[in-house]
Amino acid sequence: MPRPIHLWAFLQGIGHYPSGWRHPGAEPEGVFTMDYYARVGRLVEKGRFDAIVFGDQLQSRGVRGRTPEHLAMPTLDPMALLTAIASVTQHVGLVNTLSTTYWSPEGLAERFATMDRMSGGRAGWNIVTTAHPDTAPNFGDEELPEKSQRYKMAAQTVAQAQAIWRERNAALGPSPQARPVFVQAGQSGDGRDFAASIAEAIFCSAPTIEEGIAFRNDMRARVAAAGRDPDAVRIMPGLSFILAETEAAAIAKDQAILDLADEALCIEYLSESLNCDLTGFDPAGPIPVDHILSQTCFPKADIGRALEKPAAIGLPLGKFASGYVRTPRGHNVFRGTASQLANMMIQWVEAGACDGFTLQPAYMPGELEIFVEEVVPILQAAGALRTEYPGSTLRETMGLPRWPADMAA
């Protein structure tokens, strides 16, 4: 029997590709309706996924208050969406992203305790510290705390929340999981150590099987060094996918979705990534490097380095932006048939590159429907994916100890 594969659906927005909302199989209006989320929740449960994960930010898309015209931004509050999905499903876990920098321990403890109760023990918390400088003014601050300071605050906030949960559980009877499952996605040294100290599942990027193995080995060593059991932590790298009848057809489909990213979309997307509004510049003109460096509040050295080569060869702004959108960054992007994808997933898990995948459909819900209809049965026939859920709580579904050690009375 192959090792079991855990599946998560990362469903913020309406797909992984910035142009995905324009695909005929995308339903961008749906994200404002309960019917859409009910359908997606049932679909994911049909595919026997562990959980739905919503990412989150605490700032709007765009730059300096200019909201993009060509990028979809259906960022309704994920806690509300996930709890509503809990109301119409029975098994699927619900992992909500929430910031330790811009939530109080009391506020987040209460929010997750309620979510765990209302979902019958299916709540997870993707613990983030918030990295975007534009968030600070939404909370009356001028700038973000510096990174290592944010991680210190995160550790404190988590500890305070744990104390509140212990106290409330003792007074009211425990919520079904005692506390939400802890999920973390830090890639830096600080982030990895923080994850090793508390995370029960880790979301990461692993573009190749070798990078997956290296990351998982590193994390397991850090988890063991923190005095915890590495087998009680699930490593879940991101995986975007484009499926078709043949590999050539999948590549053509991928190209067609990328072609939906017109120049206007690409320049807005690049503007957001550089934190500098480029929509007023001539797409046929040069990349305005000096302007970008004077405007951005992202690290100037990194941006300067990234722009150096394209500016030196005289690449026009529009072409640079289009190339930027078309270049995969970080996550593994699969293009091929359902059986090729299933084989790749089994191979990665067998090789110790991960414990499962955080699936990022290129567009929603169409591409996820194809995955559930075509890939899930192959994984199940191979004995790599469950056909029934083992229990009712998210920890049971993930094959983790039901009661986390830190919640013992």
Next chain:
Amino acid sequence: MTRSFILSAGIGDPALADPAMAAQFVTAAEAAGVDLLMLGRHDSLPFDPQVIAAWAAPRVSRLGLVPLVSSRIAHPFHVARALSAVDYLSGGLLGWCPVAQGGSAAQLADLVRATRALWDGWDDDCLIIDKASGRYLDTTKVRPSNYVGTHYAVRGPVNAMRPKQGHPVLVCDAASPFAVPGLDVVIAAEGQAFPAAARRLLRVDAGADLAAMAARFEAGEIDGLHIDLTNPAAELARIGKALAPLTQGRPSAGTLRERLGLPLSLRNIHEEIA
């Protein structure tokens, strides 16, 4: 236009955070003709009422959900986002009742103003969503709020859509009053001052003579009743029966705001009314 009687009921019992109990309460409230189900009481917030409202959203067809929002732990940026989402998920059946829970009335009013300012950063008609042209929205219809108040400063734009109703129905409990223009509904007990609001509900016990109270609606003194429930399932059945003559035959379609005959255009309400 005939006046419609408004029936409000409130649950402060921690059983509300038990999904099996909450399901019973929501079903019973809907069957009893309740318009506003207050989730929590000003002196008793069972867990996080905003999360309970999200859970209840797919289960209501005409029942308005009114989470109590405590300025003790709430922040306007988080409140604006959560309530926007629940308003969409419930099909426009959301209200909200801010309460101070020991904090100041000034902070509570500031929370309301900041939250409204974030919602007003988005126009009702900002979305285009045209796959053919690739235009998702009209950027001229979205702007930072740049709100600076007595307790909160929030720049925006908030990363949430303007709520389906523009603003969810704003309810004020006179037990935790706050002064902002454009209150939709106010709840006050006998002898308590009613802050200015579009609709006035009298707070009564579940054991009160409801028919006699209802006569005061006919006389035009009040617009409806609010009842604090202590044994929700049983009391809701009795209330529904006692008030059936007033609650039956009222419109059941539309958003909560439409059904209660409340103002629909709320843009920059703080400037227009103040």
